[in-house]
Amino acid sequence: MKRRTLLASAAAASILTLAAPAFAQDEPLKIGFIYVGPVGDGGWTYQHDLGRQAIEAEFGDRVETTFIESVPEGADAERALTQLALAGNKLIFATSFGFMDPVMNVAAKFPDVKFEHATGYKRADNVATYDARFYEGRAVMGTIAGRMTESNKIGYIGSFPIPEVIQGINSSFIHARKVNPEVEMKVVWAYSWFDPAKEADAAAALLAEGVDVILQHTDSTAPLAKAQEAGAIGFGQASDMAAFAPSPRVSSIIDDWSPYYIKRVGEVLDGTWQSNATWAGIGDGEVVIGEITDAVPAEVKEEALALKEQIASGEYHPFTGPLNKADGSAWLAEGETASDEDLSSMNFYVEGITAAIPQ
Structure with a gap:
């Protein structure tokens, strides 16, 4: 299992190439997260980071996860998302409502990167949304x-x-x-x-x-x-x-975001990921x-x-x-x-x- 917190110097890291239709098994799928708060907030961001950790536990060396915490909504979010894409992350989770327009802007520039936006409503071929009731x-x-x-x-x-x-x-x-x-x-x-x-x-x-x-x-x-x-x-x-x-x-x-994150990473790995909107609640766990x-x-x-x-x-x-x-x-x-x-x-x-x- 590979994990690291992305620093600004990582922006120029080489871009990882995906095999089609499924992700190549001899290299890790790089997955990025941006958080609106610190991972130690004890609330919203903490729960999303538990989901990131669940991905690592489920897929081990098949994945490498990265996160950037305390990202303000707005122009800073667009810069963080661009940084993650340039660093070779092929699946990026943006975990706050105010990241919506930055996601759409960056996704248009990186059509080979899959984006998942929490609590938003705008989608594209490479942008899915997910929410909880x-x-x-x-x-x-x-x-x-x-x-x-x-x-x-x-x-x-x-x-x-x-x-x-x-x-x-x-x-x-x-x-x-x-x-x-x-x-x-x-x-x-x-x-x-x-x-x-x-x-x-x-x-x-x-x-x-x-x-x-x-x-x-x-x-x-x-x-x-x-x-x-x-x-x-x-x-x-x-x-x-x-x-x-x-x-x-x-x-x-x-x-509890872990089941959703595990499911969507699995779909990228096996080549079945599609852009859709998910809104789950108590009955879904x-x-x-x-x-x-x-x-x-x-x-x-x-x-x-x-x-x-x-x-x-x-x-x-x-x-x-x-x-x-x-x-x-x-x-x-x-x-x-x-x-x-x-x-x-x-x-x-x-x-x-x-x-x-x-x-």
């Missing part, structure tokens, strides 16, 4: 939050106001209010995926408003640390964040509900796990009507479920959330 996990967390809040005020720290994050806010609120009609949802935007200082400030602002349960769509453990100080509860985001269990971290949403600790009453744990099983089996969809938009207009009729197209373009709150979505 995080909103399914948010439904389970929202159920626990609605049952456990004593103030009836739940806070949510958002990263950026994109459909993926809005889905999570709505799903959490819908399911919190299903079990507790008195619940209010307060939202603070960090405008960052990973910034512990901003996330801590956001958590402090929510706690000052009387929130006693915090959910987050940001990557650091800073909100859990603030919750711990205040005697509030929260949830692990992207990874288990078990260091804060049994409280304030009472459960978690865990992103990509969205995992972390241990629900004993800080959660047994009956609430049972209720949350029952919901998880209903979602996993396809018996229940978290966005099932009747549901209205925040402005009172009808969205989903009784028994109607949201389509993937509706969800992937979601730009509104559901009825009951009074905050405005930043434009």
Whole structure:
């Protein structure tokens, strides 16, 4: 097994040649990753790097992996992707939404390189997309939050106001209010995926408003640390964040990218890789509900796990009507479920959330 962290000096490394249709077995397939945060963030990037490590464990000397961490979204991402392509990586995973346009730009210049973009929606012959149905996990967390809040005020720290994050806010609120009609949802935007200082400030602002349960769509453990100080509860985001269990971290949403990464690398190696879009959830094992600790009453744990099983089996969809938009207009009729197209373009709150979505 070969592995190295790519440095700037590696940009001029020679380009590896692929055999057709499958990758040549006498040389390793070079695979690159770019991460929006550090591998030690304990959240989103940490989970993607576990997937990279799973590739190495599965394929051994048939692969050589490289990563560049803490890459800002924008021009820096385009430079990092170009660097990976020039270094001979023939499969590149770009693991943040804001890498989308840089991926498309670089992929057009390197048609022989295969690109995989996490959480995006733009594709090309050599660009595939993959995503997880995080909103399914948010439904389970929202159920626990609605049952456990004593103030009836739940806070949510958002990263950026994109459909993926809005889905999570709505799903959490819908399911919190299903079990507790008195619940209010307060939202603070960090405008960052990973910034512990901003996330801590956001958590402090929510706690000052009387929130006693915090959910987050940001990557650091800073909100859990603030919750711990205040005697509030929260949830692990992207990874288990078990260091804060049994409280304030009472459960978690865990992103397990390993099966997808292993599958796609295998397809490159055997010549069957194709550009497609994948959106997997609890039933596929990509969205995992972390241990629900004993800080959660047994009956609430049972209720949350029952919901998880209903979602996993396809018996229940978290966005099932009747549901209205925040402005009172009808969205989903009784028994109607949201389509993937509706969800992937979601730009509104559901009825009951009074905050405005930043434009």
